[in-house]
Amino acid sequence: MIVEYIRYTIPESDAAEFEAAYGRAAQALAAAPQCVDYELARCAEEPQSYILRIRWTSTPDHLEGFRKGEHFPPFFAEIKPYFSAIQEMHHYETTAVAGKGGRNPTLYEWAGGAEAFERLFTRFYERVGEDEVLAPVFAGMDPHHAQHVAAWLGEVFGGPAVYSTELGGHQHMASKHLGKGVTEPQRRRWVALLADTADEVGLPSDPEFRAVFAYYVEWGTRMAIIYSGPNPPPLPTTPMPKWDWGQTPPWLG
Missing domain, CATH: 1.10.490.10 (Globins)
Known part of the structure; x- marks a missing residue:
């Protein structure tokens, strides 16, 4: 497994079309057997900054399989107008430092x-x-x-x-x-x-x-x-009831 990060600087005036273009390009990623998953994130503090994260099955699968395969041309056709806006494009190997936070899922x-x-x-x-x-x-x-x-x-x-x-x-x-x-x-x-x-x-x-x-x-x-029943109480005016894990939090292994 390898992780590719592509960092873009996109003017705010072009942001909507940039995201739309990647939405269309993502169809090719979703169809590619070499792609594990992907995510496009926008910086909250600097909205002109975007990072695309793609997990590939391996670097050769990305460079030789995807880029030379049938799914790359439609993918690249959508993002080509933004190629010059790329600030970084590298593959990263994961390390042993990984884990989950303390929040339980709902x-x-x-x-x-x-x-x-x-x-x-x-x-x-x-x-x-x-x-x-x-x-x-x-x-x-x-x-x-x-x-x-x-x-x-x-x-x-x-x-x-x-x-x-x-x-x-x-x-x-x-x-x-x-x-x-x-x-x-x-x-x-x-x-x-x-x-x-x-x-x-x-x-x-x-x-x-x-x-x-x-x-x-x-x-x-x-x-x-x-x-x-025959003698119901007044209808509740309280908010929706909320259920949580109570005394039995989820078993996460």
Whole structure:
């Protein structure tokens, strides 16, 4: 593995087109088997300074494989206007000095982000529609319901504030359960089916994540019974609930 760094000085007036050109050029990098990954970064203190980092499988693979292969011409065609702006272009070997910082990933990040939650709830509500216990509860369900629940849980687990800013927040979620009359057998079936679906779609199965996942699902479904019952409490005016690792931080090995 080798890391190539290319440092550019780009006038701010050309920055937008420079980034757009690299966005197009990146398609060739993404298709090249010699390229492991890449990233274009812009300096916060000196916005005219950019650094492109590309990890190659090896220096020969870059110089002989990529540069003499089919993906280099479309790549170079996009960045050629900026060739004279290059201040440095070198290959670097990594050293033994490497590690991770002290920040734990959020539950949202650990699960796989928005795509993971949408995958989970899309499949879950497909199964709900075929389930004799749960199907009556969700008859006439909004076609976007799975996406809305994915946004809810994503935000609860530390993701972007989509549900609170675009879909009504905590109060709206509670209001969706009013009058539903959810029963304890239905609640238990919802919990079990969601756990099965999490396995099916490949959510992380480590004990730490699943413990928090189960903790939230128990809390959420029991709150659903409370708000769907005959004497619900006033709708909450509090912010969205937030879940974290609690006593079981992620197992990082």
